[in-house]
Amino acid sequence: MEKDQKINCTVSSCKYNNHQAQKCSLQSIIVTPVEGVTTQNPDESMCSSYDNE
16 A cells, blocks of 8 residues: 555545545545445445534
């Protein structure tokens, strides 16, 4: 894994999204599985660090 990895984000309703830079302002995020979803596509996970503005 790359040192000082960045998290890009375009979820405008999340309070941690730096809208101008399209970057997450958190040091790290928590990604969790979506229960009962086994599509082998991105919809199997979600950002649990999301917090509405």
